[in-house]
Amino acid sequence: MPTYRYIYFDLRGRGEIVRLCFHAAGVKFEDVRIEHSAWPGKCRDASPFGQLPYLEIDGKKFPQSLAISQYIAREHGLYGNNSLENLSIDGVVGLTIDYFNLWAKANFEKDANRKTELQTKLNSEDLPTFLQQLEKLLTENKTGYFVGKKLTLADLAVYSTLENSFRDFPDVYTKYPQVVGNRKKVGSQPQLTAYLSSRKPTNI
Numbered sequence: 001m002p003t004y005r006y007i008y009f010d011l012r013g014r015g016e017i018v019r020l021c022f023h024a025a026g027v028k029f030e031d032v033r034i035e036h037s038a039w040p041g042k043c044r045d046a047s048p049f050g051q052l053p054y055l056e057i058d059g060k061k062f063p064q065s066l067a068i069s070q071y072i073a074r075e076h077g078l079y080g081n082n083s084l085e086n087l088s089i090d091g092v093v094g095l096t097i098d099y100f101n102l103w104a105k106a107n108f109e110k111d112a113n114r115k116t117e118l119q120t121k122l123n124s125e126d127l128p129t130f131l132q133q134l135e136k137l138l139t140e141n142k143t144g145y146f147v148g149k150k151l152t153l154a155d156l157a158v159y160s161t162l163e164n165s166f167r168d169f170p171d172v173y174t175k176y177p178q179v180v181g182n183r184k185k186v187g188s189q190p191q192l193t194a195y196l197s198s199r200k201p202t203n204i
């Protein structure tokens with residue numbers, strides 16, 4: 001087994017998906033968390049693309065959260081059983097990234113009026129559309145998971161992407177029982193429970 005060292009800020013953000021993959025797969029890794037006060041500086045200079053996250057595998061550095069999570073999923077049994085399942089998983093992961101980008105835009109917008117507009121659209125249109133799409137996928141697959149009959153990167157990506165809105169808008173979810181059921185299934189995976197209950201709470 002290679003030595004894994006994962007470097008990201010001390011938050012969930014775009015980087016938590018990789019931590020979830022490692023924990024779900026039961027694979028040991030070093031979870032290096034960079035304080036914002038240490039950024040930029042030496043940390044940025046050390047990163048391959050001037051951004052976080054990146055993963056060191058036996059000392060070699062690899063950037064991009066999507067590439068890293070797909071690699072860990074592929075290597076450690078979270079990427080389905082065949083190419084069609086890989087494709088379906090990638091489709092769900094792509095959907096989560098689309099939603100995450102909208103979320104990030106609405107939350108990090110500097111202009112106050114524009115921010116209000118984007119947040120209103122996010123909560124009244126983008127989040128419900130995303131949840132409807134997820135509910136449909138789960139209803140069609142009928143296993144409680146997004147793809148196949150077991151936990152994959154798709155379930156972890158959705159879990160991670162919805163963490164903030166589940167916390168901030170819990171009432172929205174009563175309309176999406178399959179999504180709630182999937183979330184419970186992921187959160188109660190024996191390999192994940194210890195991590196989820198002990199990790200440091202962060203705002204995002």
Ligand SMILES: N[C@@H](CCC(=O)N[C@@H](CS)C(=O)NCC(=O)O)C(=O)O
Pocket residue numbers: 013014015040050051052053063064065066
């Ligand atoms: N597509 C990249 C995006 C990486 C990215 O935007 N990282 C942000 C944190 S989430 C960052 O490093 N920001 C600091 C900077 O750009 O100086 C990924 O998913 O890894």
